[in-house]
Each structure stands twice: as structure tokens, then as C-alpha cells.
Amino acid sequence: MSVNVRHPVAAEGQALEATPFPAQIEFCGVTKTYGQVTAVEGLSLTVQRGEFLTILGPSGSGKTTTLMLLAGFEAPTAGDILIAGKSVASVPSYRRDQGIVFQSYALFPHLSVRRNLDFPLEMRGVKAADTTRRVDRILARVQLSDLGGRMPSQLSGGQQQRVALARALVADPPILLLDEPLSALDRNLREQMQREIKSLHKEFGITTVYVTHDQDEALTLSDRIVVMRAGRIEQTDTPEALYDRPTTRFVAKFLGEANILEDTAVEVESDATRPFGTVAMIRPERICVADPTAPQRSDAIRRQVVAGTVDDMIYAGPLRKYHVRVGTSVLVVREHVASGQQIFRPGDEVRLDWLRSDVRFVAA
Ligand SMILES: Nc1ncnc2c1ncn2[C@@H]1O[C@H](COP(=O)(O)OP(=O)(O)OP(=O)(O)O)[C@@H](O)[C@H]1O
Ligand SMILES: [Mg+2]
Structure with a gap:
């Protein structure tokens, strides 16, 4: 748990309402190796003040x-990290002004909920x-x-999680770091906590860096998502852009389901020409399924039609x-x-069609 004495805590009147300090984060070519393992390689990234940025990627x-x-x-093996324009290379964790929630909530087990929350404030010398x-x-x-x-x-898991979140927020940090904070919760509770985190972010305007491997969570919560793969950034974009315009096959498949159209038996039609080194991709919800004898759609001229079997x-x-x-x-x-929808069964012959403009090209 990181608590801070670098800045005085905001006066009670403004506490929890505003983040008085600039909180822009910059990773400049950061590499981290552990012996032979390169955990992070050449990572460059800027997080804007007040932004909710999610780091998404496989294990x-x-x-x-x-x-x-x-x-x-x-500490980075190479590169530098700046917070509010200043290198934090020589700033120890307890002076970095960040609220942190780890994957395991790491509450102090021998302290009551209230004492858990008092602790970061006492460390900062806040009056009783x-x-x-x-x-x-x-x-x-x-x-x-x-x-x-x-x-x-x-406490239940969800209650412990809320205490961990409260503890990270109680000292009014300008930066909040969360590592898979909801992974232990069931779906309903997770969705409830997602709404809670989102509304806390909105209310306090805290620059938030959130780590998850849950795609839906990333899409729901974030202003921007960084997709990581083997220590490198694969793509950074808004949730919508990332889902709708993935640049690589990896991103297309990691974020939602993707049909990669690389079977040479089906010549893919598209409004755009296929860039070199890419394959065509279409999302499952962009494909319509119909009986082969059903009338063509009114916009059939803009669609590719193929025959298939369920x-x-x-x-x-x-x-x-x-x-x-x-x-x-x-x-x-x-x-x-x-x-009123027609339901198809295994063995049924069907007609599939999709808009040519819905086809995307991703790096193979
Ligand atoms: N202390 C360490 N010593 C050696 N290797 C490490 C150490 N910490 C992490 N690694 C390695 O660095 C790589 C990245 O690990 P990291 O914990 O950042 O992954 P992650 O994306 O958080 O994965 P997960 O989703 O499983 O939590 C992995 O190959 C891991 O084995
Ligand atoms: Mg991890």
C-alpha cells in the first residue's frame, strides 16, 4: 500500500471532491527484464489527467x-517514467501519491475495516x-x-473489495492503480462493482490505470484501452475503435470474437482493397443468417452472400x-x-450475408 507525504493532503472541505495535483503519466521506452525474461519491452505510453486507462492482455x-x-x-531496466512531467526514477513507492488496489485485496487482517481506512491517513499525518x-x-x-x-x-469478498477500494481512495490520491480488482467476484457483483468504480472515477476525476484480462470489463470501464502482448503494446485506442477497427489478428481475437476469412474457397468482397500482409475479418454480429429461399435484403447490392450449413x-x-x-x-x-425469428438446426442449409463495408483487414 502506497501512502504519500510529498504533498500536503487537501483541506477537509475539498477532500475527495477534486484532485488538486496534475497527474499525467508518461512511460518513455520502458523495459523491464528479470534475468533472461523480458517482462516489458520498449513501452511508451501517455495517460492523460483524469483518464481511465485499462491495460488489457493475456496472462x-x-x-x-x-x-x-x-x-x-x-525499477525499469531501461527507459523512464514521468508523473506530472517529472521523472519518478528516484521517488520511492510510498512517496508516489497513488492509491493502489492489488488483485488480492491485501487488507490488514488484524485491523477492523475502519482501522484499515484510518491507516493511510495516519501515515500522512492527518488529524484525528x-x-x-x-x-x-x-x-x-x-x-x-x-x-x-x-x-x-x-466480510464477504465483495465487501472486502469495497474496503480495498475505499482504502485506496480515502487519502484522495491523484492517481489510482488497480490490478484485477474484481477477478474474485461473481458476475453480478462484478458488474455492480464496475458501476461503482466507474461512478467513483467520474465523481473524483482520478487518473486511473486499471489492469484486467477481462475484455468486457475493459470495454465497459475505459476511456482508452492498451492491449499488451508479450511485454509490448499491440494497440492503444478507445474501446469502440479497438473493437471496430482492430489492427491485428491478435487484437481482433482477444477483444471479442472474430471470423478470420482466410479460406481461399471464399473470395472476400470488400469496398476497400486488402493491404499487403493482412487478412479479412468480420465480427459474428455483422453476419446475418437466413433461409436460402428467403427474399434478398433490400440492400443486397452492398452485401456479400455465401451459402453454408449449420x-x-x-x-x-x-x-x-x-x-x-x-x-x-x-x-x-x-x-x-x-x-418471430426463424431458428436453424444443425444440418440446415442457410444463406449468410454481410455488408462489404463491415469487413476489416487485420495484420496477419
Ligand atoms: N519477479 C519476477 N521474476 C521473473 N520473472 C517475472 C517476475 N515477475 C514477472 N515475471 C515474468 O514477466 C512476465 C510478465 O509478468 P506479469 O506479472 O507482468 O504478467 P501479467 O500480464 O500481469 O499476467 P497475469 O494476467 O497472469 O497476471 C511473465 O513472463 C512473468 O513470468
Ligand atoms: Mg498480473
Whole structure:
């Protein structure tokens, strides 16, 4: 847990409302090696003040290492990290003015909820009366006012998670770092906590760097997402741009489902010409499935039409997913369940069509 004595804590009146210090983060060609292992390589990245930036990537891609470097728990092997324009190379973690939530919430097990929250403030020399007011306020904010006297072992996972979040926020840090903070929670609780984190970010305007390997979480929460792969940045973009215009096959497949159209039996039609070294890709929800005898769509002239056979149909609540064999490949088609819709079964002949403008080209 990083607590800070570099800046005086904001006066009680402005506490938790504003972040009074600039909080722009810059990674300048940062590399981190552990012996033979390169955990992070040549990472350059700027996080704007007030931004919610998510680092997304598979296991071992260097997400936690990136966060640890920023937090000051690790030192770069090469390159530099700037916060508010100044190198933090020689600033120890406890002076970096950051609230941190680790994947394991790491509450002090022998301290009550309230004492867990007092701690960062005491470290900063905040007066007892101010501490009480701040802790009351943040406990109310995460809906834990009644549980201040409990020990962490007497809380549910979600409650512990909220305490960890409250502890990271109680000292009003200009930067918040979160490493997979919701991975231990079930889906409903996770979604509830996502809304909570998002609203806290909006309310306090804290520059937030969030690490996850959960694509949906990244899409829901972030202003921008950095996709990491083997220690390097693969693509940085807004959630929408990343999903709609992935530049590589890796990003297309990591963020949602992607049909890579590389079967030579189907010549892909597109409004654009295929750049060298790329393959065509289409998202499952962009493909329409219909009976082969159904009338053509009114915009058929803008569509590519192929014939296929249903391999499999998977019903998933509001969605229906088809695996459709086209030539030698199998395309995934996803449609929203609606009343009056025709349902296809394995073995059914179908017609697939999609807008040529929905085809994307990604680096192979
Ligand atoms: N202290 C260390 N010593 C040696 N290798 C390490 C150390 N810490 C991390 N690594 C290696 O660096 C790479 C990146 O690890 P990192 O923990 O940053 O991945 P991650 O993206 O956070 O993965 P996960 O999603 O599993 O948490 C991995 O190959 C890992 O084995
Ligand atoms: Mg990690």
C-alpha cells in the first residue's frame, strides 16, 4: 500500500471532491527484464489527467509489471517514467501519491475495516477529527457505513473489495492503480462493482490505470484501452475503435470474437482493397443468417452472400450463436433473439450475408 507525504493532503472541505495535483503519466521506452525474461519491452505510453486507462492482455503479457513499475515497486531496466512531467526514477513507492488496489485485496487482517481506512491517513499525518470525517464519508460512499467495526474475515469478498477500494481512495490520491480488482467476484457483483468504480472515477476525476484480462470489463470501464502482448503494446485506442477497427489478428481475437476469412474457397468482397500482409475479418454480429429461399435484403447490392450449413446452434439467453460451415471454414454468427425469428438446426442449409463495408483487414 502506497501512502504519500510529498504533498500536503487537501483541506477537509475539498477532500475527495477534486484532485488538486496534475497527474499525467508518461512511460518513455520502458523495459523491464528479470534475468533472461523480458517482462516489458520498449513501452511508451501517455495517460492523460483524469483518464481511465485499462491495460488489457493475456496472462504473462506484462500488465502487472507495468503497474508495479508505475507504483515504484519495481525499477525499469531501461527507459523512464514521468508523473506530472517529472521523472519518478528516484521517488520511492510510498512517496508516489497513488492509491493502489492489488488483485488480492491485501487488507490488514488484524485491523477492523475502519482501522484499515484510518491507516493511510495516519501515515500522512492527518488529524484525528479529519480522519474520522473522511473515513465516515468514504464508508458511506461504498455503502459500508454499518460495517466499520468488523474484521476483514467477517466480510464477504465483495465487501472486502469495497474496503480495498475505499482504502485506496480515502487519502484522495491523484492517481489510482488497480490490478484485477474484481477477478474474485461473481458476475453480478462484478458488474455492480464496475458501476461503482466507474461512478467513483467520474465523481473524483482520478487518473486511473486499471489492469484486467477481462475484455468486457475493459470495454465497459475505459476511456482508452492498451492491449499488451508479450511485454509490448499491440494497440492503444478507445474501446469502440479497438473493437471496430482492430489492427491485428491478435487484437481482433482477444477483444471479442472474430471470423478470420482466410479460406481461399471464399473470395472476400470488400469496398476497400486488402493491404499487403493482412487478412479479412468480420465480427459474428455483422453476419446475418437466413433461409436460402428467403427474399434478398433490400440492400443486397452492398452485401456479400455465401451459402453454408449449420454445424451447431448455441442458445445463450438473449443471444443465439451459430457455427456455420462455409467451404472449409466455420464462421461464427451471433444474432439477438427476437420473436418471430426463424431458428436453424444443425444440418440446415442457410444463406449468410454481410455488408462489404463491415469487413476489416487485420495484420496477419
Ligand atoms: N519477479 C519476477 N521474476 C521473473 N520473472 C517475472 C517476475 N515477475 C514477472 N515475471 C515474468 O514477466 C512476465 C510478465 O509478468 P506479469 O506479472 O507482468 O504478467 P501479467 O500480464 O500481469 O499476467 P497475469 O494476467 O497472469 O497476471 C511473465 O513472463 C512473468 O513470468
Ligand atoms: Mg498480473
